[in-house]
Amino acid sequence: MTHVDVHQHLWTGSFVAALRARTEPPFLDGWTLHTAGEPPYEVSPADHDVAGRSERAVADGLGLALISLSSPLGVEWLPAGEARPLLDAYHQDAAELPRPFGAWAAAGVRDIDAKATADCLDLGFAGLQLPANALADAAGHARCAPLLDLLADRDLPLFIHPGPATGLGPRPGWWPAMVPYVQQMHAAWFAFRAFGRPRHPRLRVCFALLAGLAPLHGERFTARAGAEAHGEADPDVFVETSSYGPRAVESAARALGTAAIVQGSDHPYADLPRTPGFGLGEAAAHAFRTANPRRLLTGGA
Template sequence: MLFDCHQHLWPARLVEALRRRTAYPYLRDWTLHLPGEDPYAVDPLAHDVAHRRATEPAGRVLLSLSSPLGIEHLPRHDGAELIDLWHESALELGEPFHVWAAATVDEPDPDGLAKVLRHERVAGLQLPATAMQDPAGIAHVGPLLDEACRAGKPVLVHPGPAPACDEGLPGWWPALVPYVAQLHQAWLAWHVAGRRDVRIGFVALAGLAPLHHERLAARGGALGALDPNVFYETSSYGTRAVDALVRVVGVDPIVSGSDRPYAEATDPGLGAAFTHALYTANPHRFLTGGPR
């Protein structure tokens, strides 16, 4: 089976809930409004379930709540309703779509998360990188990590909301600057204070953070022994970035992900054995904890 570990698809009920909101995040028709980004014209076809199913090459697709929306960071009384709606509506989509659970992070509710993680089509827990920017942040979401461990399911780290930026910057700025920096910082925080009992995957190759291991060493740190429970998802990167990361962390932790509809999956063309590892063997181990 081919896996895509990272896609986004907004069920109709979530879209309607975002349209009813008067505070960030909200939709007006198909225009998304966030505090840190310019209004974004969403392509309705990108969230058409029938179209996405008909054009999907992967046998299993893991859908995640779009953490840049900032829903996980909303106060629990506000964010929990949207998160519950995300779980309910995404789980109704059927195959090939499976779901990453979401959770409020400022006021964690581990008991509520535990119930969601029991569902067989919930792959694991997604956390925004903005909740894991330092060891204190990792400790704060520790009760959520505990529940993922108890369920035997992995954690996916995704960029969170972007801070407000100056007008006139190009539309790609959030994806290339704050998103990448968030992932880089979360990876370094995990390097310092991560837990060996958690299977964790960083989207977008962790912002290429492991490639800075030489600078890390020059400044008094060290990459050290590789943790077999740390994985790297490939969305938005191609042959050069994937090949460079493999030279640092090896083949085993690299898992396929597209970030569809914002990008498409691409085979980096590093050989048949690597393609099998990328799309099948490595994602299976990431999701199940199966043997190397």
């Protein structure tokens, strides 16, 4: 496996058409995106040009770029009858993307359908992405357990990505990415430790955006949780680097070890780092871009 980016977004023609067919959020009016919890957003068509994005990925030296459904849209939280056309459109095109693209499957979390998810995984997806706010507590883990059981049975990984930011009221445009997205990832990190790992002891999981920097709260966790906070590092838990730079990545590496960090960009909303190892050296760059993604995706050493 060559260099990997585990976190990109690319809206294909079928998915765009499915969004434009809707009149309630989430929907596209031309290229203006409307969601339930955020201001209208002007989407750049060039960001979702498949040929151009493929060329960009190759120019970035990627052997694999994994596309994920944009969970902040709220597709996964729609009733099954509304979610299905969007999910089908996403899976239909994502399964046929040209190299170097691969993709994460997606699933509804309001009405769980493990059979439908299994059928999607049969198409060759790398694993399953779920929104972080669906896995933020014990109830969420109980509801999504059939999906996580499916991944464990197939030896496929889970990717946890921020979900929709709803009910915010007037806020700056950057607010969702800086507050609710981070809070969701923080909650999902500790919820997986408390409720996910005991039920799914073999599941490999990757948290977007360094899990909202939740791993840096280890000292506070020790102070509050005592003996419960101690134990060996979990070799099957990973965090990806999207939108963060050397200071945050170095801190995460100190907390978790370099073996837990994988390269993710969140492109087109952010770019790959200028320094692949985030200033931690060539060995770290190889771990983040190649060795660690291999373990995440295949379980191999």
